[in-house]
Amino acid sequence: MAEVEKTIEIAVLRYRPEKDTKPVSQTFEVPFTDDMSVLQGVQYIKDYLDGSLSFRWSCRMAICGSCGMMLNGEPKLACSTFLREYYPGTLQIEALKHFPIEKDLVIDASDFIDKLGSITPYIVPAEPRSVEQGEYLQTPAQKAQYDQFSACINCMLCYAACPQYGLSTNFTGPGILALLHRYNADSRDGARETRMEIVNSEEGVWGCTLVGYCSEVCPKEVDPAKAVNLNKVNSTMDYFLRFFASGKGAGK
Amino acid sequence: MSARDPYVRPMTSWWLKNPFYVRYMIREATSVFVVLYAFVLLGGLASLVKGETAYNAWLASLANPLAIFFHLMATAAALYHTVTWFRVSPKVTPLLFVGGYRVPDGLITGVQYVIAAVLYLIIFTVAWT
Numbered sequence: 001m002a003e004v005e006k007t008i009e010i011a012v013l014r015y016r017p018e019k020d021t022k023p024v025s026q027t028f029e030v031p032f033t034d035d036m037s038v039l040q041g042v043q044y045i046k047d048y049l050d051g052s053l054s055f056r057w058s059c060r061m062a063i064c065g066s067c068g069m070m071l072n073g074e075p076k077l078a079c080s081t082f083l084r085e086y087y088p089g090t091l092q093i094e095a096l097k098h099f100p101i102e103k104d105l106v107i108d109a110s111d112f113i114d115k116l117g118s119i120t121p122y123i124v125p126a127e128p129r130s131v132e133q134g135e136y137l138q139t140p141a142q143k144a145q146y147d148q149f150s151a152c153i154n155c156m157l158c159y160a161a162c163p164q165y166g167l168s169t170n171f172t173g174p175g176i177l178a179l180l181h182r183y184n185a186d187s188r189d190g191a192r193e194t195r196m197e198i199v200n201s202e203e204g205v206w207g208c209t210l211v212g213y214c215s216e217v218c219p220k221e222v223d224p225a226k227a228v229n230l231n232k233v234n235s236t237m238d239y240f241l242r243f244f245a246s247g248k249g250a251g252k
Numbered sequence: 253m254s255a256r257d258p259y260v261r262p263m264t265s266w267w268l269k270n271p272f273y274v275r276y277m278i279r280e281a282t283s284v285f286v287v288l289y290a291f292v293l294l295g296g297l298a299s300l301v302k303g304e305t306a307y308n309a310w311l312a313s314l315a316n317p318l319a320i321f322f323h324l325m326a327t328a329a330a331l332y333h334t335v336t337w338f339r340v341s342p343k344v345t346p347l348l349f350v351g352g353y354r355v356p357d358g359l360i361t362g363v364q365y366v367i368a369a370v371l372y373l374i375i376f377t378v379a380w381t
Contacts, residue, residue: 017257073270100258108258144354145347163273166263211276212340229343 007031008087010041012053013094015101023101026050027090032083039067039078042093042105055105062219065155069105070094075160075217098159098166111169112156112176119172119180119198126190142187149182149227151220158214158224164207171207172198174214174224181227184234196238205231279336285329288322338364 099107299310342357
């Protein structure tokens with residue numbers, strides 16, 4: 001039996017810097033079937049209704065992290081959300097919150113990218129080994145300490161969920177702090193001290209007020225709120241350890 | 253010349269735009285009731301130091317309908333805070349493993365609910381008898 005085609009109303013918040021002074025909503029009637037994702041709906045608009053609509057996408061299977069958008073006010077990956085969830089009714093699509101809009105649904109991610117590069121996002125061997133000495137070994141229990149935090153796909157949904165980041169981009173933010181924890185929690189790594197400077201700083205974990213929405217929207221169950229708040233404990237321990245080590249407080 | 257002109261959206265009344273944020277703000281606001289209740293207790297302690305008459309006056313002031321209303325509100329706020337705070341507590345708990353399996357967040361929260369319920373019951377029973 002052929003599936004009955006339905007039509008859904010999609011309101012896209014558009015911003016064309018060459019002619020708009022602020023974002024404006026534009027509504028499209030999009031025919032869809034139950035197996036169509038929101039991304040396919042947006043692609044339909046671009047292919048058949050308005051070719052000037054801009055958005056990012058790549059893999060269509062929730063692993064590249066490109067198609068994050070606000071769907072009815074919630075940050076979601078457009079490729080792993082179905083249009084049928086919003087039918088009947090209007091689906092409102094907006095660029096990821098808390099980031100500057102470059103054009104339509106495309107945001108300026110440069111702040112996120114800069115922060116990503118600033119946390120030493122790679123393993124610095126605690127004890128460097130030569131090729132002859134063989135690989136760095138790790139037990140399953142040691143791997144389990146950082147496993148979930150390594151699942152991040154840099155989709156930035158957690159940033160769109162974090163009001164603290166929206167209020168001040170000085171805050172390092174959930175995703176990057178989770179990634180920072182991923183390396184700090186790795187038994188092979190030796191750069192913890194460098195990263196703790198970021199954790200302890202004004203821009204680090206203390207900018208978080210535990211809203212917790214970041215973990216709610218994460219499509220990969222990284223639980224960035226856990227990574228951030230575990231590091232509040234680590235940061236406190238760090239402070240007292242330095243306090244007792246120096247005998248006169250952490251100072252600077 | 254660059255044609256770029258990124259638009260930054262305002263954050264005005266951000267916390268009203270998502271039910272999750274509203275619940276978070278209520279959780280934070282419950283602390284106001286906790287502070288006010290601390291002042292009520294402090295007043296009681298001060299009157300106890302002053303003597304029996306002052307203490308009895310303090311006790312009588314608690315029977316005021318307004319005071320009863322405040323206590324009901326403060327109880328509701330404290331309960332809301334307890335429930336929501338225990339719900340986020342797994343976020344500050346280190347990763348726990350038992351027999352190689354991760355202890356689920358729900359269990360961490362659940363155990364705390366049970367402990368809290370038992371303690372409340374004991375305190376309530378002691379205060380009542």
